[in-house]
Amino acid sequence: MRSLFFVLATAAILLTATSGAKAQSVIEVGQPFPGLVLPALKDGSPASIAMYRGKKVVLHVFASW
Amino acid sequence: MPVWHEATKALQESGQIQVVGIIQEQHPDRCALFMQWKEMDWPIMVDSLDLLGVSAVPITVLIDEAGVVYKVRARTRDLEAFLSEPPVEFEEAAAPQAPNLEELRAHVSSEDSSDLRDPANLNALRYFIDSVFLWGGPQRLDEAILIYQSTLVMHDDATFAFHLGVALQSRYEKSHEPDDFARAIKAWSHALASDPNQYIWRRRIQQYGPRLDKPYSFYDWVSQARDEISARGETPLPLGTEPRGAELAYPARTFVVDETAKADPDPDARINLDQRGLIGIETIVVPTTEAGGSSSRVHVLLTPNESLNAHWNNESDETEVWLSPPPGWRVNALGRTAPNGPGAVSTEPRRVEFEILPPDDASPGIHVLSGYALYYVCEDADGQCLYLRRDIQIPITVR
Numbered sequence: 390m391r392s393l394f395f396v397l398a399t400a401a402i403l404l405t406a407t408s409g410a411k412a413q414s415v416i417e418v419g420q421p422f423p424g425l426v427l428p429a430l431k432d433g434s435p436a437s438i439a440m441y442r443g444k445k446v447v448l449h450v451f452a453s454w
Numbered sequence: 455m456p457v458w459h460e461a462t463k464a465l466q467e468s469g470q471i472q473v474v475g476i477i478q479e480q481h482p483d484r485c486a487l488f489m490q491w492k493e494m495d496w497p498i499m500v501d502s503l504d505l506l507g508v509s510a511v512p513i514t515v516l517i518d519e520a521g522v523v524y525k526v527r528a529r530t531r532d533l534e535a536f537l538s539e540p541p542v543e544f545e546e547a548a549a550p551q552a553p554n555l556e557e558l559r560a561h562v563s564s565e566d567s568s569d570l571r572d573p574a575n576l577n578a579l580r581y582f583i584d585s586v587f588l589w590g591g592p593q594r595l596d597e598a599i600l601i602y603q604s605t606l607v608m609h610d611d612a613t614f615a616f617h618l619g620v621a622l623q624s625r626y627e628k629s630h631e632p633d634d635f636a637r638a639i640k641a642w643s644h645a646l647a648s649d650p651n652q653y654i655w656r657r658r659i660q661q662y663g664p665r666l667d668k669p670y671s672f673y674d675w676v677s678q679a680r681d682e683i684s685a686r687g688e689t690p691l692p693l694g695t696e697p698r699g700a701e702l703a704y705p706a707r708t709f710v711v712d713e714t715a716k717a718d719p720d721p722d723a724r725i726n727l728d729q730r731g732l733i734g735i736e737t738i739v740v741p742t743t744e745a746g747g748s749s750s751r752v753h754v755l756l757t758p759n760e761s762l763n764a765h766w767n768n769e770s771d772e773t774e775v776w777l778s779p780p781p782g783w784r785v786n787a788l789g790r791t792a793p794n795g796p797g798a799v800s801t802e803p804r805r806v807e808f809e810i811l812p813p814d815d816a817s818p819g820i821h822v823l824s825g826y827a828l829y830y831v832c833e834d835a836d837g838q839c840l841y842l843r844r845d846i847q848i849p850i851t852v853r
Contacts, residue, residue, distance in 0.1 A: 416523055420523055421521050422517050427476065430486055438474065440547065441517075442521055445470065445516070445519060446516070447472070447515075448474050448516075449473070450475075450476045450512060450513045452485070
């Protein structure tokens with residue numbers, strides 16, 4: 390943990406207010422679906438859309454509310 | 455979603471398609487109950503941090519055999535064309551694996567990665583912290599929160615702020631430390647201020663916010679779901695945190711006041727004060743996310759002091775909280791009660807919620823509303839039980 394905070398402290402000196410890298414995924418027609426690995430609801434195991442290669446996939450991004 | 459389910463059920467069973475879900479929800483177990491209720495059994499992935507980066511749901515995406523996006527925001531009428539597409543060639547993908555957290559830590563801790571002006575370094579740090587949250591388990595939640603906070607001090611990033619809020623709320627629901635809830639609301643509000651069109655972020659605040667700001671009741675379906683699941687002879691899946699208060703409240707177009715409230719039970723403050731702090735009280739104000747809106751929802755959290763071995767006395771009246779708003783201020787109810795817990799004594803956190811609307815001419819700044827709580831508390835599980843009062847003050851920010 391200490392070494393990570395050393396790096397973060399160093400980064401504080403180097404950072405400027407304008408640095409703003411975004412890490413958001415992009416879902417675009419014709420592009421591969423983002424290769425996120427997320428916990429499965431059923432058991433928390435690693436899961437990804439790539440698990441379904443070879444099948445046509447209907448993906449619902451949703452919430453129960 | 456049920457419309458899609460009906461349209462794709464036979465296709466899924468015949469193997470023509472694979473239906474998959476990704477949920478953008480703080481509480482995955484609630485989605486599990488929803489799936490059980492609707493008898494939908496396709497695989498679901500949990501994206502509480504919204505790493506997918508969508509700004510609203512629901513969205514349906516059609517993806518071909520090679521993992522390439524065919525259609526975004528698809529409708530059921532798009533299925534026929536999708537299914538008629540000839541199969542495309544694909545390469546088998548490796549089985550998904552959780553990242554090695556120690557390798558990630560070593561990478562972001564190296565001096566070569568320390569300049570966060572380099573987007574690659576910033577994204578590596580982002581990936582590391584998010585991975586600690588997602589895969590580190592409850593034992594590393596504190597670590598994830600600490601690094602999110604440290605990074606935010608240096609780098610004001612809306613996504614980091616949203617993720618910090620998710621992590622804080624997760625910890626709050628395990629430890630019931632009120633400060634975590636307050637800080638989660640603050641972090642989400644900070645994130646939303648930088649991107650007001652991010653509705654996933656907005657919903658996290660609205661989930662706990664005032665009725666004037668609600669698009670719908672978030673979890674009013676839960677009791678109906680349980681009833682219908684039970685009627686089928688099944689056992690409803692359990693929830694880690696029961697939805698209540700603001701999470702169940704329905705939206706309102708005007709400020710609604712409960713006129714049936716009884717009279718102030720202790721207007722002259724004659725009940726003995728809880729001098730020792732047997733019950734700890736915290737107030738968290740969830741502001742509206744509505745532009746120009748001024749209503750707030752106040753969560754009053756009452757917790758027996760563990761260090762004093764305090765317990766609720768359940769063989770008596772319920773816990774009460776009363777507010778005394780200044781002239782012109784409106785509250786939806788002057789008094790609210792929290793039900794007693796199970797057994798003769800208990801130590802569960804209790805919560806009551808109020809909605810508050812300042813007068814139109816309230817000056818911008820912080821106003822303090824006063825109130826008090828009355829409760830029956832025991833000094834030990836089998837010790838002396840007392841009826842006590844604790845005064846509270848609630849800071850409300852008028853914008």
